[in-house]
Amino acid sequence: xxxxxxxxxxxxxxxxxxxxxxxxxxxxxxxxxxxxxxxxxxxxxxxxxxxxxxxxxxxxxxxxxxxxxxxxxxxxxxxxxxxxxxxxxxxxxxxxxxxxxxxxxxxxxxxxxxxxxxxxxxxxxxx
Numbered sequence: 001x002x003x004x005x006x007x008x009x010x011x012x013x014x015x016x017x018x019x020x021x022x023x024x025x026x027x028x029x030x031x032x033x034x035x036x037x038x039x040x041x042x043x044x045x046x047x048x049x050x051x052x053x054x055x056x057x058x059x060x061x062x063x064x065x066x067x068x069x070x071x072x073x074x075x076x077x078x079x080x081x082x083x084x085x086x087x088x089x090x091x092x093x094x095x096x097x098x099x100x101x102x103x104x105x106x107x108x109x110x111x112x113x114x115x116x117x118x119x120x121x122x123x124x125x126x127x
Contacts, residue, residue: 018084027117032074038075040091043107047114048084059108066100076100078107081122088125 041062051056066076077091089106090113092099 020048021127036073036075037069038091039066039069039077041076041078041103041107042119042122042126043078043110044082044117044119044122045110045112045115046117048110048117049112050114059104062107063104066104069094069100071096071100076103078103079122079126080107080110081118081125082113083118085121085125086110086113087126 010107017101028118041057043062069076074094075091078087080087087106088112089103093112094103102111
């Protein structure tokens with residue numbers, strides 16, 4: 001059971017990382033002193049998520065990814081979508097762990113709506 005959980009979590013994290021990396025490739029900025037990132041997490045809350053991730057592993061994947069970011073000089077935001085945009089945490093510079101937690105908590109607070117998957121609208125707003 002535990003191995004299955006880790007396998008699912010790794011798969012979800014890999015998918016999330018792919019989406020985040022695609023976003024950061026377009027939005028990454030070179031700043032003096034190193035690379036820093038602008039990351040917009042785009043989270044599906046459509047009805048299909050009740051079948052593809054009934055245990056909510058996507059939230060743990062988001063938490064793991066966000067906590068890999070440095071606490072300073074990164075910009076983090078999030079969008080939750082289904083048929084429409086269900087919630088948005090505007091991108092803001094992260095200055096500490098509580099800033100990261102605020103974005104994570106906002107994303108986790110929106111339950112799946114049962115709507116259809118309008119990924120285009122979510123990605124369009126993110127970009």
